[in-house]
Amino acid sequence: MISRYQSLADHLLREIDGWCQSWRGCGYIEDWRLEWGHHDNAARLEIMLCGGGTARYSLSAEEFMMDGWVLIGHWYEAISREIRARSAIGRPLTRIDREGNLHVLPQERNYGELEYLTRRYADWADRFAGYPGQFEAASKESDQKSRDLFRSVAGESVYQALDTKGVFQPIVGSKGTKYSLHKRATFCVERLKDGAKLCAVVPGVPLWDHLLGIKLMIEHDEPKFLKTANVSGGHPRGFFRGMEFWR
């Protein structure tokens, strides 16, 4: 039987295969194995790293349908950064390493220190190596369990609104800031006052556990969440004031 995800699978596998060829050309990886799991509709990628060791990733069609190519972009960045960092241990940085580090410079406090960045991402990669299933498709049982937990804690109406109606849910942080929670794996939180998207993850858990964990963290420890999350976009409040003025 041909899966309804067949064309998506072909497209994704071709795309990922292209990345792997490029990574091998750069000397980061030795080999890779890529396949599509028809029983759970997920792409599985196993990478044999140049420095030894393997890294495994998977991406389900369901996740793809949720966030589309934006998620693919994040997925690519995450894997790429991780294998660069893991293969960088014990060898000098290449031009591509340095360019990759430059992309994250604006977010870094000690952005002048390349050595600091290398250390930081080596550590980051090690931490992620313990959670290879961050994007892994949850099994039906674990998915159901996480949905039940979310439902019991956040309430049926919140769950229904996020899941079936696809609308975001308001959250008020412990410091009073207003946010909205969206049903997606990355950048699931938006700050209402400036439209900034914030991304922090609960590693190694199904999507609904991740959403619940983030919701609880914001409601009870907003400073920790803000310290951890990466921020994208957003505009200063003065911008809107200016707009009001011109109207």
Add this chain to the structure above:
Amino acid sequence: MKKVIKVMDSTGDSRVEFETDDAASIMSKSESEARALFDRLTAKASAVFAVNRGEGMPDKRVTNFNDLEAENIIVPAIIGG
């Protein structure tokens, strides 16, 4: 009092049930195991929340094992995404 700790993990969550008896001077085996789990995970920066507290009471952050309530959730340390 019967309590449960739900630890979020890749299977959804793992549950540890235990009973506390304030009058008893010696901890039961299940309670000491739950305390060890609590200590181990909070040392790794996991966050603990008491949820579904009843009577419309909001969820609460818990930092002390003795403050655990009937239903509790442990969220692994969040990381930047």
